[in-house]
Amino acid sequence: MVQKAKILLVDDRPENLLALEAILSALDQTLVRASSGEEALKALLTDDFAVILLDVQMPGMDGFETAAHIKRRERTRDIPIIFLTAINHGPHHTFRGYAAGAVDYISKPFDPWVLRAKVSVFVELYMKNCKLREQAALLRLQLEGDGSGPDHDKEPAGLLAELSARLAAVEEQAEALSKQLDDESADAAAVATAAHLERKLTGLRRALDALEPGTGSGPATLPS
Secondary structure, eight states, X not given: OOOOOEEEXXXXXXXXXXXXHHHHGGGOOEEEEESSHHXXXXXXXXXXXXXXXXXXXXXXXXXXXXHHHHHHSTTTTTSOEEEEXXXXXXXXXXXXXXXXXXXXXXESXXXXXXXXXXXXXXXXXXXXXXXXXXXXXXXXXXXXXXXXXXXXXXXXXXXXXXXXXXXXXXXHHHHHHHHHHHHTTOOHHHHHHHHHXXXXXXXXXXXHHHTSTTSOSSOOOOOO
């Protein structure tokens, strides 16, 4: 069963949260509500999220302050943040959003189709990264000679072939996603994240190739 990604929705108005849920329900992911910046930070302590939709204008801790806390934490600093705001004070206000670490800044009322498309890109990137981490962990386990996994009784050549096939599947999905981003002229942040994912995949492929007989003598270095 494929695990769903979690999307954090942060807004102090229940009707806005309900609207966001209605728009994003078609993505079939796990939507988590937070009615304040403090509540959002608490949710981020225990769960991993693919993307955060963050309202700017909230009583108490506003969106800018909440984003600053998120970016200061090592666990959450790389989670994409999309700011949502009902006010528009011009370029300076928008620049403040990007300076706070947002990957996008959308004014209300927004086009539901556009918002859903933007969120889906970051969900896909998150899922690809999760698959990459799983493949790297499996390969690292086998290299360390743990022998406790379900593949411990396989011949090395057979295990390498299986790992190579699994990695090839992830590489194919990453390539398709990169082409999709190019076709849609996606946000620079999404393109950069996809490029980073491809670099990790390249490093993992090189490490795996180095394990093939006759391709190298030194230990393989895995991407972190």
